[in-house]
Amino acid sequence: MFFGLSEEQLLIQESFRGHLTRSIDLDRIRKTAKSESGTDTPLRQELNDLGLPGLLISEDFGGSGLQLIDAAIVAIELGRSMAPVPFAATFIMAPLALTLAGSPAQQAEWLPRLASGETTIGVALANYASGTRRSDSVINQNNRLNGKIPFALDAATADAFLIADTDGQLHLLRTGAPGVTVEVLPSIDGTRPLCTLHLENADAEPLAKNSPEAIEAIIRAGRIILAAESFGAAEEMLDRAVAYAKERNQFGRAIGSFQAIKHLCAEMAAELQPCQSLVWYAAYAFDHLPEDAALSALLAKSHMDEVGRFVSRSAIEVHGGMGYTDLMGLHFWFKRIGFNRAQLGGPENLRAAAARLQGFVAPAA
Amino acid sequence: MDLADRAEHKAFRAEVREFIAAHRHLAPEETADSYRLLPRPYSEKVRKWQSLLVDKGYASRTVPKSYGGFGAEPDILKTKIITDEFFRAGLPPALYNQGVSMLVPTLLEHGSEEQKKKWIEPTIRAEVFWCQGYSEPGAGSDLASLQTRAHEDGDDFVINGSKIWTSSAHIADMIFCLVRTETKAGKYDGISYLIFSMDTPGIEVRPLQTMTGHPSFNEVFFTDVRVPKSQVVGGRGKGWKIANSTLAHERGMLANTNHAAGRLQKITGMLKSETLNGRPLFENAVMMDRFIRLQARVQALRLHEMRLVTEAATGKPRNIADMVCKLLGCELNHQIDAFAIDILGEIGVLYDGVPSVHHDSIWQQFFMYDLGLIIGGGTAQIQKNIIAERGLDMPREPKSAKG
Numbered sequence: 001m002f003f004g005l006s007e008e009q010l011l012i013q014e015s016f017r018g019h020l021t022r023s024i025d026l027d028r029i030r031k032t033a034k035s036e037s038g039t040d041t042p043l044r045q046e047l048n049d050l051g052l053p054g055l056l057i058s059e060d061f062g063g064s065g066l067q068l069i070d071a072a073i074v075a076i077e078l079g080r081s082m083a084p085v086p087f088a089a090t091f092i093m094a095p096l097a098l099t100l101a102g103s104p105a106q107q108a109e110w111l112p113r114l115a116s117g118e119t120t121i122g123v124a125l126a127n128y129a130s131g132t133r134r135s136d137s138v139i140n141q142n143n144r145l146n147g148k149i150p151f152a153l154d155a156a157t158a159d160a161f162l163i164a165d166t167d168g169q170l171h172l173l174r175t176g177a178p179g180v181t182v183e184v185l186p187s188i189d190g191t192r193p194l195c196t197l198h199l200e201n202a203d204a205e206p207l208a209k210n211s212p213e214a215i216e217a218i219i220r221a222g223r224i225i226l227a228a229e230s231f232g233a234a235e236e237m238l239d240r241a242v243a244y245a246k247e248r249n250q251f252g253r254a255i256g257s258f259q260a261i262k263h264l265c266a267e268m269a270a271e272l273q274p275c276q277s278l279v280w281y282a283a284y285a286f287d288h289l290p291e292d293a294a295l296s297a298l299l300a301k302s303h304m305d306e307v308g309r310f311v312s313r314s315a316i317e318v319h320g321g322m323g324y325t326d327l328m329g330l331h332f333w334f335k336r337i338g339f340n341r342a343q344l345g346g347p348e349n350l351r352a353a354a355a356r357l358q359g360f361v362a363p364a365a
Numbered sequence: 366m367d368l369a370d371r372a373e374h375k376a377f378r379a380e381v382r383e384f385i386a387a388h389r390h391l392a393p394e395e396t397a398d399s400y401r402l403l404p405r406p407y408s409e410k411v412r413k414w415q416s417l418l419v420d421k422g423y424a425s426r427t428v429p430k431s432y433g434g435f436g437a438e439p440d441i442l443k444t445k446i447i448t449d450e451f452f453r454a455g456l457p458p459a460l461y462n463q464g465v466s467m468l469v470p471t472l473l474e475h476g477s478e479e480q481k482k483k484w485i486e487p488t489i490r491a492e493v494f495w496c497q498g499y500s501e502p503g504a505g506s507d508l509a510s511l512q513t514r515a516h517e518d519g520d521d522f523v524i525n526g527s528k529i530w531t532s533s534a535h536i537a538d539m540i541f542c543l544v545r546t547e548t549k550a551g552k553y554d555g556i557s558y559l560i561f562s563m564d565t566p567g568i569e570v571r572p573l574q575t576m577t578g579h580p581s582f583n584e585v586f587f588t589d590v591r592v593p594k595s596q597v598v599g600g601r602g603k604g605w606k607i608a609n610s611t612l613a614h615e616r617g618m619l620a621n622t623n624h625a626a627g628r629l630q631k632i633t634g635m636l637k638s639e640t641l642n643g644r645p646l647f648e649n650a651v652m653m654d655r656f657i658r659l660q661a662r663v664q665a666l667r668l669h670e671m672r673l674v675t676e677a678a679t680g681k682p683r684n685i686a687d688m689v690c691k692l693l694g695c696e697l698n699h700q701i702d703a704f705a706i707d708i709l710g711e712i713g714v715l716y717d718g719v720p721s722v723h724h725d726s727i728w729q730q731f732f733m734y735d736l737g738l739i740i741g742g743g744t745a746q747i748q749k750n751i752i753a754e755r756g757l758d759m760p761r762e763p764k765s766a767k768g
């Protein structure tokens with residue numbers, strides 16, 4: 001047994017961490033968060049060169065053919081640096097959908113362009129991942145899609161969308177195709193706009209080898225990546241809180257010498273430490289432990305969501321009024337963690353799913 | 366990341382399973398839990414079982430043969446395989462009390478050859494029961510302020526003072542004890558680590574009732590207790606350093622995640638078997654939400670332990686990842702007990718299993734006992750100080766000058 005990262009994985013971690021810390025500063029995040037796209041295009045280009053888009057895509061299609069744990073390691077770094085670029089939907093969920101459910105022709109059309117970063121694909125599976133709200137859904141009638149599908153991720157700048165209709169059929173729709181309208185909804189995290197897709201007699205473009213298991217796996221991967229990103233973001237918030245507590249003086253001493261502050265930091269650290277293993281394991285199980293993959297993903301995201309909320313508010317608190325300012329910028333991490341919590345199933349939702357998965361279900365009344 | 370056993374470990378796991386299948390009828394019925402709730406002298410069966418485990422290398426595995434152990438190369442993965450397989454089979458793990466888990470590693474590290482030869486074997490084979498004499502009425506979290514003193518008289522130390530909260534002192538054969546021997550030295554340099562028999566004249570033990578209703582710890586009074594100087598471990602005035610190395614062992618021992626996993630398994634059964642208004646409790650969404658929260662915490666801690674095992678096996682120095690275990694593990698156990706009590710409702714407040722109202726565990730006892738463990742071995746607050754100061758490099762607490 002070896003529960004840790006390989007040499008190669010440490011290299012991936014280091015190269016992304018190095019690049020992201022060098023490239024990203026608060027001004028860049030702030031500017032991007034105010035833009036409509038929420039995406040830092042030059043940064044995206046740099047990360048394309050580092051291979052970000054093609055992590056999970058097979059080498060046959062120009063990707064690096066890595067596994068979900070490698071992507072999770074990268075997601076942790078993206079969260080740590082609050083990278084204002086799309087990731088989980090377009091470069092994890094979409095390629096997985098194509099790999100698992102696309103026809104060879106669909107794969108050949110989309111995967112190479114995804115891998116190079118030339119194309120991005122938004123994902124609107126909220127109705128499957130967390131349930132439908134206000135009965136928004138898309139109905140397929142005679143290969144015409146009608147309806148409204150909300151909460152699409154990575155969609156504001158996407159060239160296409162992955163959706164599922166009410167029959168559980170996955171479709172890939174092109175932005176700008178007849179009958180497809182994208183409505184951008186700004187979210188608390190300016191770098192993560194959500195979109196609503198309006199479909200009016202749009203042409204159905206089903207993925208060829210569709211299955212409920214494929215949808216489940218796509219969502220599962222997305223959840224693990226969001227948990228990883230939140231973990232990285234929370235670690236960064238803790239690091240900043242500790243650094244600030246050592247610098248800031250009140251009552252003639254560093255605030256970090258007050259036990260109330262020390263203990264809050266210790267609690268954050270204690271809660272966060274095991275989350276790393278939880279995330280690594282869920283990502284590893286995704287590829288290697290089919291019998292444990294479903295449960296471990298639900299436990300990982302639901303727990304990380306809770307720890308993320310605790311750490312993000314506590315780290316702000318340690319900074320006092322400064323934490324509440326825009327100037328300090330901590331709120332960007334706070335918002336990313338809050339955003340991720342609600343996507344692809346919030347913690348209550350995921351715990352209910354975990355209970356069902358283990359056979360703890362009330363028979364239908 | 367590779368969670369499969371390598372060939373050597375696969376073979377080892379098979380060997381452990383074979384051993385368990387062939388010998389499980391010899392295992393004592395007492396669970397580790399019941400032992401800790403109510404300390405009592407080792408039974409013949411416990412002694413034989415423990416000795417068998419030592420012979421086979423399933424207990425005190427890395428203790429050298431010359432001191433009565435199995436003499437294996439350290440391989441923390443094998444140690445984990447043993448623990449996990451015993452747990453899976455529903456067997457109590459090998460003894461991990463204060464003698465085996467704190468004194469023996471301390472002697473191995475700091476003891477004289479004679480001390481090692483004399484005490485290690487009988488301790489790991491459950492022939493000698495130890496208690497830990499650290500805390501005093503005036504010295505708990507601030508342990509270094511302890512006041513039990515010894516003066517020199519020829520080749521002996523003569524001890525006067527008292528200890529408190531000394532678990533199992535009423536049944537122990539021996540004590541490892543912190544005593545101020547160097548009158549001129551400062552607070553930290555004046556302490557020595559002494560080992561001596563509980564039968565030494567001048568020792569009086571008064572059991573203290575605990576909140577669980579069992580006497581598990583004691584007050585211990587020393588009046589002119591004479592101990593040869595050769596029974597100092599690690600040199601005069603070195604006791605503080607040595608005690609800290611023992612405390613590190615204790616913290617590891619208090620945070621065993623198999624406990625938590627085992628109790629959660631029991632709770633899974635209760636959620637199915639316990640009913641309310643004729644419906645199994647798992648149909649209650651709020652209960653299930655609490656259950657899955659705990660399950661996620663147990664999973665997180667178990668995986669964290671696997672990470673630590675790997676870090677130890679690959680020679681990574683102890684770090685903040687280790688420092689959080691006592692705090693998290695003890696708190697989690699306590700939360701699990703609390704949940705079990707809540708599941709049981711009124712039944713949960715009945716004492717010690719009332720036969721007419723079936724339930725198979727003594728959750729209130731665990732609930733209280735685990736609160737004791739949150740306090741013992743360094744309180745939760747002291748753990749947080751440690752995490753903040755040593756793990757996060759935050760400013761240290763002021764140290765009192767006195768002592």
Ligand SMILES: Cc1cc2nc3c(=O)[nH]c(=O)nc-3n(C[C@H](O)[C@H](O)[C@H](O)COP(=O)(O)OP(=O)(O)OC[C@H]3O[C@@H](n4cnc5c(N)ncnc54)[C@H](O)[C@@H]3O)c2cc1C
Nearest residue numbers: 497498499500505506530531532737740741742743744746
């Ligand atoms: C079940 C059980 C078994 C035990 N077994 C043994 C044994 O076998 N041998 C032995 O020697 N001892 C034993 N102990 C004693 C144990 O180690 C002490 O109880 C513990 O270290 C706390 O000391 P105290 O009880 O004096 O509490 P105190 O130190 O008085 O603490 C009281 C409260 O003040 C807080 N506090 C104290 N100092 C600080 C600080 N610097 N910062 C923040 N908060 C602080 C504590 O966290 C606690 O909440 C046992 C205790 C228990 C409960």
